[in-house]
Amino acid sequence: METVNSAFQYCEQLVHDFEKVITKPIAHQSAVYYTGVDLGTAYIVLAVLDEHYRPVAGAYRFANVVKDGMVVDYVGAIRIVRELKQELEQKLDTELTYAAAALPPGTFTLDAGAIKHVVQGAGFEITSLLDEPTAANAALRIKDGAIVDIGGGTTGIAILKAGKVIYVADEPTGGTHFSLVIAGAYKLSFNDADQYKQDPQNHRELLPVLRPVIEKVSSIISHHISHYEVKGIYLVGGTCCLQGIEELIARQTGLPTYKPQNPMFVTPLGIALNCTSEIL
Numbered sequence: 001m002e003t004v005n006s007a008f009q010y011c012e013q014l015v016h017d018f019e020k021v022i023t024k025p026i027a028h029q030s031a032v033y034y035t036g037v038d039l040g041t042a043y044i045v046l047a048v049l050d051e052h053y054r055p056v057a058g059a060y061r062f063a064n065v066v067k068d069g070m071v072v073d074y075v076g077a078i079r080i081v082r083e084l085k086q087e088l089e090q091k092l093d094t095e096l097t098y099a100a101a102a103l104p105p106g107t108f109t110l111d112a113g114a115i116k117h118v119v120q121g122a123g124f125e126i127t128s129l130l131d132e133p134t135a136a137n138a139a140l141r142i143k144d145g146a147i148v149d150i151g152g153g154t155t156g157i158a159i160l161k162a163g164k165v166i167y168v169a170d171e172p173t174g175g176t177h178f179s180l181v182i183a184g185a186y187k188l189s190f191n192d193a194d195q196y197k198q199d200p201q202n203h204r205e206l207l208p209v210l211r212p213v214i215e216k217v218s219s220i221i222s223h224h225i226s227h228y229e230v231k232g233i234y235l236v237g238g239t240c241c242l243q244g245i246e247e248l249i250a251r252q253t254g255l256p257t258y259k260p261q262n263p264m265f266v267t268p269l270g271i272a273l274n275c276t277s278e279i280l
Contacts, residue, residue, distance in 0.1 A: 018055040025057035036272025041152025045268040081122035099124035100275035105131040105168035133158030138273035145232040150239040175239035203243040218252030235259035236266040
């Protein structure tokens with residue numbers, strides 16, 4: 001566990017610093033700013049780092065512009081990213097030029113162009129486009145294991161060996177499916193179920209209700225890692241904020257399963273860490 005804790009130390013500090021600058025941005029002079037744009041099924045997150053790749057600002061907003069990892073509301077996505085960009089530029093008193101973005105693994109041929117055009121349409125110069133679990137590892141710094149990014153619509157998996165990604169996959173099961181199960185069990189609207197899910201006080205009560213869909217996620221993970229020697233699973237993505245999800249996944253997969261304190265911000269920060277000033 002000590003090795004895992006030391007591996008997480010950088011990530012935990014990075015997320016902690018980012019959470020602080022969301023409410024109180026650091027408006028100092030930096031030669032360049034690097035932005036990570038995470039177009040999620042439930043939230044769009046922008047993470048801004050300075051020239052030394054330290055968090056200086058961040059913003060996020062609930063959005064319905066992506067479904068199962070694919071952009072379904074192109075105009076809406078551009079509008080939200082542009083508004084978040086302008087909000088952060090005002091707080092930092094500077095122009096944000098460079099951005100990186102990511103998308104679920106396996107969707108590059110289908111949606112890479114749309115993601116790129118959304119970021120460019122919002123006024124950024126895009127410098128990097130990569131898959132979400134690989135981006136997350138820039139923050140996690142895992143050498144060996146499986147990074148599992150459970151987002152709103154999909155579960156993405158990246159298997160690493162000696163720090164290199166050797167396999168990626170993505171399947172459509174995520175937080176949206178959790179909310180649908182809650183809506184059915186509690187006779188709530190989808191939006192009310194989603195809000196109920198986000199309250200940590202409800203998590204213990206919800207775990208038994210969500211067990212079938214968590215087991216489905218676990219079976220997806222087990223299927224994709226079955227041909228590889230994986231010794232640990234590392235969870236990221238907003239859906240992993242559900243308290244206790246790591247314990248159920250560990251039980252189902254038979255593997256040690258870890259997650260940072262706030263897994264929602266790991267991927268956007270990893271995306272920002274992959275941003276440069278060299279335009280694609």
